[in-house]
């Protein structure tokens with residue numbers, strides 16, 4: 590691996606426990622759509638989560654912030670990255686994922702039928718739940734960065 594291309598050195602981590610979550614998602618989708626559509630529903634939902642992370646990665650690489658890992662755990666997808674040098678870049682990188690999820694929700698919302706409606710709702714839930722500013726979420730990181738930029742301090746419980 591060339592040290593002159595650090596942005597491309599992203600390791601992929603997939604936890605075996607993610608298979609359990611995928612099976613639970615499949616079982617849920619199966620109860621909603623039947624087995625054949627459930628495979629597509631599960632694959633599209635997991636792909637949506639990966640695209641959310643790619644949103645963070647693209648924003649990070651624009652800001653020259655190194656991303657070391659993209660991963661899938663039982664709890665969902667994640668990236669590991671450096672903190673951005675500026676609070677502005679930090680909040681943009683943090684908000685990029687939820688913005689991508691909102692865009693996916695809008696895109697799926699244009700489709701006709703139960704499956705697209707479900708995928709639109711799921712992406713909306715992903716965006717909204719990531720924006721809730723509790724420890725570790727995208728919204729928390731963005732809010733912290735905005736507070737740092739504005740000179741305020743967040744007290745941690």
Ligand SMILES: [Zn+2]
Nearest residue numbers: 686687719727
């Ligand atoms: Zn995110």
